Amino acid sequence: MPLPSKLRPALPVGLRRYLPILDWGARYDRATLRDDLIAAIIVTIMLIPQSLAYALLAGLPAEVGLYASIAPLVLYALFGTSRTLAVGPVAVASLMTAAAVGQLAAQGTPEYLGAAIALAVLSGLMLTAMGLLRLGFVANFLSHPVIAGFITAAGLIIAAGQLPHILGIAGGGHSLVEILGRMAADLGSVNLATVAIGMPTLAFLWWARARMKAWLTARGLSDMAAGTIARTGPVMAVAATALAAWAFALPAAGVAIVGDIPAGLPVPALPPLDLGLWAQIAVPALLISIVGYVESISVAQTLAAKRRQRIDPDQELIALGAANIGSGLSGGFPVTGGFARSVVNFDAGAQTPAAGAFTAVGMALATLTLTPALYFLPKATLAATIIVAVLSLVDFGALRRTWAYSRKDGAAMAATILVTLGFGVEPGIIAGVALSLLLHLYRTSRPHVAIVGQVPGTEHFRNVERHAVVTAPDVVSIRVDESLYFPNARFLEDTVLAQVAARPELRHVVLMFSAVNEVDASALETLEGLNAGLKASGVSLHLSEVKGPVMDRLQRSHFLADLTGEVHLTQYDAMKRLAPELTARTLAACRRDTLRAAE
């Protein structure tokens, strides 16, 4: 349905539409630069440990996380329409990458890395194509309860999956059931040195996230300063534990460390061009694309609304697509707009996507200079970073609230959580989408319909079940509160035929079309069949209050020519014609009283 011109978003056209940087870049000034730089520094400090941690979560070498935090940020700055979205590796997409690639190759092999890179490129191509084709609406397949349930379950799986790193045992598995099973089998071989470094780190990170800011402000720091320092918690943990691992020679005690990270910027390279591989990752790539897009667009829209800015959902697809293609071609894995870092970026005062580009510069510098210092970084530290980050995603309260609001939405959410926990991320998201669609079709296949009668003394017609109205014995007027299309076409036929079968005295059926915004070909055929069926049993079919666009379309078919009854401008006109004694009887007597009562 075309949007009326006044509602069309006031978006730039031409090249500016596809390169928003031309728009904001032209007005860039020194004050904006300062704001963007400050935000970039804060986000970079946050992103260094996260990028390493999410690479670990995806089962990839640490440098892949760094690579995924450079090119994608620059590309999003060129193409993105959100001023404050922080793009890069995120927890849920990393988990989905691990699930998808883990089915194809073993961790640590070149095939595993190649598949992750191909996944980023393919996901990027899909996102770009969807953007160019204006297919942003497919993200609507994911209802809020499904995505919320999925993220809660993914958070639990991620947190559970990191516990083995903190206990120094072998882990693995793609569902909560698998992960807990393997962990239980391996509990005997806990490495105490790893626990000794992992547990305090976990406790410190939790404290830094939940309490440090309040603790600092209580000690006299400004709100801004306390918040900024609190955000350096993960970097402090990285520095302290790497130092401790070096000083106490912890690797010799069995503590797993990050080890060699190749220094230097990523070298552009093509992903593996293996059609069989691409076919195998097509479905995961689509799921990662859609889940990532929904996550990203939600936070982008929320933040834009706070500053009365606009984002263009289709251009966002193109920007995220470019970011993922860039990530893959520079040796990275799938990225998207992350919730936590975007909020930090916004709060830190980022004004334009240039802040993201500056973050990329920061990450590039880190890649060039910091990697030797990360050699002794314990993997347990990264695992603790992940656990603290993702537990904020887990929100069972949403399940309770959704269930209280709507049983159907609550059921879809519970199913998504259970299937994700029990069978992994891909079955979970697919089950959620399928159930949402089924419930949606179930609902639209049974629209609200009311038999209406005349409110005495007025030209209004209301539901006979709720109002004291008058009706004629040989006329039934049915108001359909929904557009007529294939999910409900048969239902309308069924409803009308039930009336006709139950009331032998019936001579006229009037369908009141005041809420019908569309009649598709299925509904048209149903109406034609209904008209013919009613004709055979001596009942004529009328329409009333048909809207202009619906009428235009009906006139392109034979339906109006074959209609046994008429199309009436209003429901009152229809009744005046079909039951004149009824309208005359009630109208004259009541008009004055009702008008008086209405004042």
Place this chain on the structure above:
Amino acid sequence: MPLPSKLRPALPVGLRRYLPILDWGARYDRATLRDDLIAAIIVTIMLIPQSLAYALLAGLPAEVGLYASIAPLVLYALFGTSRTLAVGPVAVASLMTAAAVGQLAAQGTPEYLGAAIALAVLSGLMLTAMGLLRLGFVANFLSHPVIAGFITAAGLIIAAGQLPHILGIAGGGHSLVEILGRMAADLGSVNLATVAIGMPTLAFLWWARARMKAWLTARGLSDMAAGTIARTGPVMAVAATALAAWAFALPAAGVAIVGDIPAGLPVPALPPLDLGLWAQIAVPALLISIVGYVESISVAQTLAAKRRQRIDPDQELIALGAANIGSGLSGGFPVTGGFARSVVNFDAGAQTPAAGAFTAVGMALATLTLTPALYFLPKATLAATIIVAVLSLVDFGALRRTWAYSRKDGAAMAATILVTLGFGVEPGIIAGVALSLLLHLYRTSRPHVAIVGQVPGTEHFRNVERHAVVTAPDVVSIRVDESLYFPNARFLEDTVLAQVAARPELRHVVLMFSAVNEVDASALETLEGLNAGLKASGVSLHLSEVKGPVMDRLQRSHFLADLTGEVHLTQYDAMKRLAPELTARTLAACRRDTLRAAE
């Protein structure tokens, strides 16, 4: 959404609901018996050649067609709610059976027959389960254009697939492309004796269907007699060609004949209990179930409407399920209600499902006595029967009409036809369903929304694009012509934020909910986000004309408590409150003029 009680179909309850025979059987009398018997005889004459032909089409021995025409008819008579539906083998389900089973086993093997039987039982179990769970609405997944396109394409594939039988060459293939390819490769080995018997039969059957009735009435026969004789065309062709094949020893000349058909009634037996097999046929069984159900319910509803009778869509699922289980357990293949035979049954005066039971008796007698006479029946005759029967399914005019009415529906139909012809029945129906759902979601994801203003001098608010209305600069009123649920939740947010971003002077947003019948959890979350986002930018959010059930549900959430604006009973109330100078200014001056003009 629950149906208001007055609209609920007046269906029988308890045992009578599940055994409609208790209802009509109690009132059975001699006149009804006579009518049913006459109809049964006519349908039996029609069904004998069709049952053999459709077994051939499904790649099964001829007797399987006879078996599928006995038990299923009796079971439908017990459980069915249509008085006139003729159940049994039909062309499209037979083609789908051939496509499904052909992937698993070679024709003529016990595995092939076993799989076809298992397909009938599994399809029957699925239909019954759907009926007991009241899942009839899943049939709505198939829009009319998709089913019409599918049937047209299936008709073409069936007709093309029978041509080799008439030419006496080897055939095969599941898509039009395959079939034509194999036929072209084999054209050198045409059997002239087969052509000599097949082509005249084809011509005669076409003439019998299209012209014989008119020819007979022109020679003085009554309309009824001429129609009845014309319907015996296929039986005449069977008798004449079987006689000719015997008299001229055609099998020796290379004419393929039906050969031995085991005499005697089918022996009840369990289908192969092989879980691997059942898993492989699960998707085809579901597709056959749904396509068959849609075909059947369409004709049942059309015929019932003509006599002001009612059918119960959920009970129909149970009845078709029982018929298919019965078919499988008695050695038959999938069945459903057929269009042509049901119309004949109706026209011949069938009054109750007993006519179907009598047809079953006729078919049982045929199975017991006629099989030796069918030994010499050329397969070419059956192929000609099929071709003439299915070509009436092919309707390219529907494509033209649908396209003219709606581009989207036309595109879905064209895609279904092309994919079915090019890749076979299963990809075709799946592509059609997927495309319908996508187009449906695309449509509902972009509901009609209008910015409304006050019609001067009235309390009415209309679209600013279509009417001369007045608006206030700091208030925007948006009417949404659709329930709010996940497919369009984001769209609403987008629309509102576009307004806010474009109009810095805006202070109030009023959402007019007159056409909103539901707000699901996704839309609720969007509204909450919108409220918070607007609050941050100093704009308050109001609702107006919220319907009772929607309000009830909103009260179960925090939304109303957090709402920055208010919920107004009517749009006029909202404007009186938010822009009092506007309503006062226009109202007094214009009231009299407008009232006068309106009279």
